[in-house]
Amino acid sequence: MKNRIVVVSIFIVTVFVMSCKNNKKEEILKTSEIVKFNTYHKDVTFMKDYTSIIELSDASGKSKVAIAAALQGRVMTSSAFGNEGRSYGWINKELFKSKDTLEHINVFGGEERFWLGPEGGQYSIFFKKGDEFTLENWYTPRLIDLEHFDVEKQSTSNVVFTKKASLKNYSGFQFDMGIEREISILSKEAISQELGIYALGNNIKAVAYQTKNTLTNLGDADWKKETGLLSIWLLGMYNHSPNTTIMIPYISGEVSELGIPVNDTYFGKVPADRLVVKDAIIYFSGDGKYRSKIGLSPMRAKDVAGSYDSKNGILTIVKYNKPEKVTDYVNSMWEIQDEPFAGDVINAYNDGEPSPGEKPLGPFYELETSSSAMSLKVGESGTHIQLTCHLEGSEEDLNPIIKKVFGVNSSAIKNAFK
8 A cells, every 4th residue: 555655746837837837836745745645534434245235424524433244233433524524543455345254253343342251261251162262263243243234223423232142151151142333423513512721612523423332131131240341342443653642540559459550461461662550541553553452440540541642633532431330341351350340341452463474453542441241140141341542633632631531631631752
């Protein structure tokens, strides 16, 4: 893609100079800027060749969200400036083009996908009973990988999906469940309220959507710790850049009381030049150049995470409904666990080469949140709500919002790894 961009840019400039030397230099820059990022319209048009896409928009028509019912009501991408705005979600176009399905997982991308946990352990839903916890035995359940969710109702700004399903965990317990996933696009006024700020300036482009995700126990047995519990797990895949930094505020306090601030050993310890733990905030690189993952426990996590692309002026904010005084979260480590309900609440992932010379999945970066472990009696329901917001503007316009939401300024983020 980079080679194509270079060739197109050289062609544009060459023709331009030959045909009209007196035109302004700014027009050249404007022309070449068009090919620097995928527009929302381009990405949505591409996906419509392979799957049905539901689009939501606000009253202005500027904020747009594209959703795939065939991929569990997945938010594939969004825009803060209509069809010609930047496409924020990472989309695996190579997999779409192949028209193939893979055995273990189908990474179609998308900036918020509905998953369930736990991934590993004695209550895993990704491994069959008795299998070793190896990559060869790891399979994403079709329910959260390839199955279609039904459209219950739909309007221009809201859509509700439903699904009835069954899953059996590693210990042999069967979960019979109902799933409801409601997605709503927010107005600028609603975004301001959710972020706790007075108003979004006219110079800021904005798109935000909220998803309300509910599990209901439809079986004839209660869901108990002794037989395993499920959690709702939402994962967002976004386009990386060399200037993207992930920010996660955390609860300060002694390690003896709250545990370590961050778990950074998922794929081996994260190097110090890619993960910086400051007072009350964690900085993690989202450059797509080094495969790594971090997580925060319920004792450390707050209700927000985000990222800032300082070069392109993109602030992404993810907020969720973190219940107070709840510490039971499913553990996804690939092993028989001593503490199966000592899992993380917030995760962040940076893609890169799995090993030197090996092709990365994307690259992209991820922000993830999980519900608590859902101990549900027959007929009971549990809900996990998440807000995803993209704001695009100048550093001057975004800085007050960064300070309000994350407690630091834009300069601190830009210099986090220096």
